[in-house]
Amino acid sequence: MEKLITRRDLLKKTAVLAVGTTILMNKPLDLWAWGAGKGKKSKVILIRNQQLFADGKQADATIAGQMLDEALRTLTGQKDTEKAWASIVKPQDVVGIKTNVWNKFPTPEILNDIVKERVIQAGVGADNISVKDRGVLDDPVFQQATALINIRPMRTHAWSGVGSCIKNYIMFSPKPASYHDDSCASLAALYDLPFVKGKTKLCILVMFNPLFHHRTAQDVSEEYMWKYSGLILGFDPVAVDSVGLRIIQGKRNAFFGEDKPLNPPAKHIALADTRYHLGNADPAKIDLVKLGWDEEAFV
Amino acid sequence: MRNYFLLLMMSCMNLSAVVLEKFPVDSLPEEFSSYQITERLNYTGKELYDYINGGAELYISYGLVSMTGCKYTGENLPQITVEIYEMTSPANAYGVYTQSRDKEEQDYGQGSQSFSDFILFWKDCYFVIVNTQEVVPESEKAIKYLAGVIDKSIPKKGNIPAIINCLPKENLVPAGFLYFHHYIWLNAYYFIADYNILNIDEKTDAVSAKYGESDARSYLLLIEYPDETKTEKAYKQLQAKYAPELKSDEPFLQLEDKTWFSVWKKGKKLGAIFNGVSREKTEQLYKTTIINF
Numbered sequence: 384m385e386k387l388i389t390r391r392d393l394l395k396k397t398a399v400l401a402v403g404t405t406i407l408m409n410k411p412l413d414l415w416a417w418g419a420g421k422g423k424k425s426k427v428i429l430i431r432n433q434q435l436f437a438d439g440k441q442a443d444a445t446i447a448g449q450m451l452d453e454a455l456r457t458l459t460g461q462k463d464t465e466k467a468w469a470s471i472v473k474p475q476d477v478v479g480i481k482t483n484v485w486n487k488f489p490t491p492e493i494l495n496d497i498v499k500e501r502v503i504q505a506g507v508g509a510d511n512i513s514v515k516d517r518g519v520l521d522d523p524v525f526q527q528a529t530a531l532i533n534i535r536p537m538r539t540h541a542w543s544g545v546g547s548c549i550k551n552y553i554m555f556s557p558k559p560a561s562y563h564d565d566s567c568a569s570l571a572a573l574y575d576l577p578f579v580k581g582k583t584k585l586c587i588l589v590m591f592n593p594l595f596h597h598r599t600a601q602d603v604s605e606e607y608m609w610k611y612s613g614l615i616l617g618f619d620p621v622a623v624d625s626v627g628l629r630i631i632q633g634k635r636n637a638f639f640g641e642d643k644p645l646n647p648p649a650k651h652i653a654l655a656d657t658r659y660h661l662g663n664a665d666p667a668k669i670d671l672v673k674l675g676w677d678e679e680a681f682v
Numbered sequence: 683m684r685n686y687f688l689l690l691m692m693s694c695m696n697l698s699a700v701v702l703e704k705f706p707v708d709s710l711p712e713e714f715s716s717y718q719i720t721e722r723l724n725y726t727g728k729e730l731y732d733y734i735n736g737g738a739e740l741y742i743s744y745g746l747v748s749m750t751g752c753k754y755t756g757e758n759l760p761q762i763t764v765e766i767y768e769m770t771s772p773a774n775a776y777g778v779y780t781q782s783r784d785k786e787e788q789d790y791g792q793g794s795q796s797f798s799d800f801i802l803f804w805k806d807c808y809f810v811i812v813n814t815q816e817v818v819p820e821s822e823k824a825i826k827y828l829a830g831v832i833d834k835s836i837p838k839k840g841n842i843p844a845i846i847n848c849l850p851k852e853n854l855v856p857a858g859f860l861y862f863h864h865y866i867w868l869n870a871y872y873f874i875a876d877y878n879i880l881n882i883d884e885k886t887d888a889v890s891a892k893y894g895e896s897d898a899r900s901y902l903l904l905i906e907y908p909d910e911t912k913t914e915k916a917y918k919q920l921q922a923k924y925a926p927e928l929k930s931d932e933p934f935l936q937l938e939d940k941t942w943f944s945v946w947k948k949g950k951k952l953g954a955i956f957n958g959v960s961r962e963k964t965e966q967l968y969k970t971t972i973i974n975f
Contacts, residue, residue: 389875390956391924394938485735542739542866553736560731563739566866599782599811600737601765604799641896646781646870 424670425622425663427615430454431676435591435612442591444493447614450675451497451587454616457672465504471584472530474506479528479582483535483551484516487603490535490589498532498587519554520578531579533620534587537627538594538603543567544649547627548586548620549661555579566647571621571655586623588615593627595634596643609634612676621655621662622669626682628652629666633681706766706808707750709835710828716756717824723751723765743864744778745770745884747807754824760816762824766832767809772840773887777861779804781870786857790833792840798822801829806840808832845887845906848951850970855899858892872901872956879923880905880916880952893967894959900967901956910950917947920954933968934961944968948975 430450435442452464461467472478480498482490495514502512513524520526535551543550543566552573553559562570573579590613594603611630617623628649635643656664663669671682712719723733726748730738733749741749751764769775776793782802783795790796791805799822800813812829814821843861860870863886865878871890882888888905907913921928925943928935933946942958946968953971958964 387875387877387879389879389924390873391937391943393873541737543736559735560728563736566739567736598784598797598800599802600734600740601763601811602800602813604797606797641899644869644871644873647866648869648873648876650876 422663424668425617425619426458426670426672427617427619427622427626428454428458428672428674429590429613429615429626429680429682430457430674431590431611431613431680433612433676433678436610442491442493442612444497447491447493447591448497450614451494451501451616453674454614455585457674458616458618468501468505471532472502472505472507474508476507476530477511477524477527478502478507478513478530478532479519479522479525480512480514480532480534481519481551481554482514482516483546487601488536488538488594491591494534494587494589498534502532517554520557525578528582530584531582532585532587533583534589536589536591536593537615537631539597539607539631539645540649541597541600542647543570543651544645544647545624545628545631545652547624547649547652548588549573549624549651549655552576552579565650567651568654569659570651571659571661574620574659574661583620584618586617586620588623588627590615590627590630593631593634595631595638607638619662621652621664624649624652624655625664625666625669626671630681637679637681704835705750705768706810706832706835707752707764709831710752710764711831714827715820715824716759717754717762718756719752720755721753723749723753723763725749740781741767741769741778741809743866744774744862754828756820760814760818760821762812762814762821762828764828764832765811767811769807769809772804772806773843773861775804775807775809775840776842777863778809780860781862781867782809784857790829791836792842794829796826796829799825801825803829803833804840805833805836806838808836843887843889845889845904845951848904848971848974849889849891849902850893850967850974852970853893853967855892855894860890862888862890868903874903874956875923880920881907881912886912894963898959900958900963902967902971903954903956904971905952907950907952913947913950913952917945917952920945920952934958934964936961946972948972951975 432446432450435446455467459467459470482495513522515522533548533551538546540546549570555573555576555578590611592608592610594608596607615623615626653664655661725733730749747768749767751766754762785795787794791803794803798817802811810832812825814825863884865882868874885908886905891902893900925935933944935943937943942961942964944964945954955964955967
């Protein structure tokens, strides 16, 4: 049976391992995930480019493409971009690119286009590719998909703590609200749905201008976004989200000048590891490779 | 014939009820300045998922009745959205407000906070948000106007939950407290547990509060249960899971991280202090709290 955790439990672990208590305040995830999967580390790439927004409000598509390609080469260990994409999708694949269309903060269209273009370049027919969010269950391409690419922007969320790659699959459920219980604790179970299971080839958490705070559930204010100019790539959605979460928490603490935990905590990310064994949330089990601009990276 | 007469009577009664009952949304002008209503919003209970997906749970956790409102557009002007959340009680409207504000102002309703793009306030059973997509002089003026119109249309005032009055004023961080009765919000300021360790539900009144400066912060939690049996049960549960070493005649315990913890009960109320910076300060907060119980 899963152990229910109190802060005191974590303090006792902290004392045993002599870790500073600030970790508890800033990154409870580090501790929640202790003792989880003993398997191999998850490789995660964080790439940033200070020039991404050099021309103003819009991200530069060329730079975004270069960032994506470089991150994928590093993730796959391929020196050649085409080979890197070819290791993700095969010409015979049917590919669903699960984007996010929430009108206040969607996945940038330039990234949807770049990913689709790269998948086509890897030999997949345009008719066998669909970029979609709502309505994926009724989409003929998604219905036959053999490969999924998960892409969405990082933001705080009024009920699940954050909206990131794990949560992005909620539209694969015919009843999304059935995953709301206990502040969306069971979101990782989405990855076990037959529609999805074993098909995710790549997770891309967009950190171009993440939302690190909101005043109300619908709030997306530029005051609480910053040009982080980054992308996080990985095969493991839990590890990708875990890295993104640490960045968001770091920014919150820096911006507000005090420990400012997410309200509510993004416990679904820790539980994706400890309860659902979907991947690694524990930073000690994440092989994080940082590329490019490193100022105020927060990880 | 008699049935027909009764039906007619009932219809008339219902009609008069509809006519008499005015909602804040009815006060919104169809058009003003260069703005006009281009979309109406009307969601009841869990229909709110259609509007804000999972974010709706925030309002549902505070007993959402409905959300009504509208969107205003004007030529070459940023869109303005008005959302009026009707909650089951003034306490719940106040609770949602305490989730959202980080400063207490009194410009609208019974408590408000204004930003250049955003105004939120609560009054009676209503929590209101008026915001503009972008800030231009016209839209900034418009959101103030609309907030004022809605404020005036709500005739009654609601009571602030009584448990708020138990919070000691000294060293309380301005706007640093949150009223709730759903266990999810227990960790809003400070992680305590990843489950409902204190049996918080819709029949409990709870408030979390921040005390002291950011580098010496303590957290006070107060909960009032419907009866003393429930208080006793929650107290024992917290003590057993969080601080089994604690003795009833000595409600202060220093934890592994050198901070102080305290939990106590009196009547239907339970209090707990987390992250106390010293025994002296924890004891002081305890004493100033318990005299309010």
